[in-house]
Amino acid sequence: GQQLNQSPQSMFIQEGEDVSMNCTSSSIFNTWLWYKQEPGEGPVLLIALYKAGELTSNGRLTAQFGITRKDSFLNISASIPSDVGIYFCAGQILRGGGSNYKLTFGKGTLLTVNP
Amino acid sequence: DGGITQSPKYLFRKEGQNVTLSCEQNLNHDAMYWYRQDPGQGLRLIYYSQIVNDFQKGDIAEGYSVSREKKESFPLTVTSAQKNPTAFYLCASSKGGETQYFGPGTRLLVL
Numbered sequence: 001g002q003q004l005n006q007s008p009q010s011m012f013i014q015e016g017e018d019v020s021m022n023c024t025s026s027s028i029f030n031t032w033l034w035y036k037q038e039p040g041e042g043p044v045l046l047i048a049l050y051k052a053g054e055l056t057s058n059g060r061l062t063a064q065f066g067i068t069r070k071d072s073f074l075n076i077s078a079s080i081p082s083d084v085g086i087y088f089c090a091g092q093i094l095r096g097g098g099s100n101y102k103l104t105f106g107k108g109t110l111l112t113v114n115p
Numbered sequence: 116d117g118g119i120t121q122s123p124k125y126l127f128r129k130e131g132q133n134v135t136l137s138c139e140q141n142l143n144h145d146a147m148y149w150y151r152q153d154p155g156q157g158l159r160l161i162y163y164s165q166i167v168n169d170f171q172k173g174d175i176a177e178g179y180s181v182s183r184e185k186k187e188s189f190p191l192t193v194t195s196a197q198k199n200p201t202a203f204y205l206c207a208s209s210k211g212g213e214t215q216y217f218g219p220g221t222r223l224l225v226l
Contacts, residue, residue: 004157006157031214033214033215035217040220040222041219041220042119042121042205042207042217042218042219042220043158043205043217044217045214045216048214088157088158092212094212101146101148101163101165101209101211101212102160102163102173103158103160103215105157105158105159106157107155107156107157108155108157
């Protein structure tokens with residue numbers, strides 16, 4: 001199946017620092033999604049991107065849909081302890097038939113914030 | 116409150132036993148999904164359903180079965196044929212092929 005390469009695998013930062021993580025793919029996606037998952041919980045949608053070059057913010061979070069449609073990044077500014085969790089990227093290809101419902105997920109970036 | 120509920124939060128399975136995980140949504144979403152998550156791994160799709168009474172296999176369907184008799188419900192059965200069932204199971208739903216929203220998950224453990 002399709003693969004998304006998400007990096008870094010983990011990050012350990014000090015409170016107040018900015019964070020950047022990204023996902024790359026060999027395939028073109030029509031939609032990029034970023035989710036956050038806290039321990040023992042389901043992923044929560046942070047940002048959805050639908051157009052190449054799109055830059056979208058949600059509070060201290062900013063994400064971009066790469067121009068080539070094969071990559072996306074997520075930035076978190078001025079990190080705080082509650083930013084701790086696993087961040088997943090997911091890509092979706094829109095085409096006819098059943099496959100347009102399927103997401104491909106990266107393996108996640110584990111973020112630890114030291115107060 | 117609108118949302119997706121999964122039950123139970125924790126489930127224990129004995130050898131050779133089938134167990135069923137519940138997923139209910141009141142978001143009026145057409146599509147529902149089941150994912151499996153293992154430590155350090157991304158989410159892998161088990162089954163998905165676009166409409167009632169129809170479902171398709173995902174990437175790792177072996178050892179699992181589903182039904183979709185109602186729009187709101189998409190239960191997953193982990194059969195005895197699934198030799199490594201210990202994992203965190205996540206249900207999701209979406210309006211058509213739009214953004215997927217996830218439930219809180221069920222952790223399945225083997226005794």
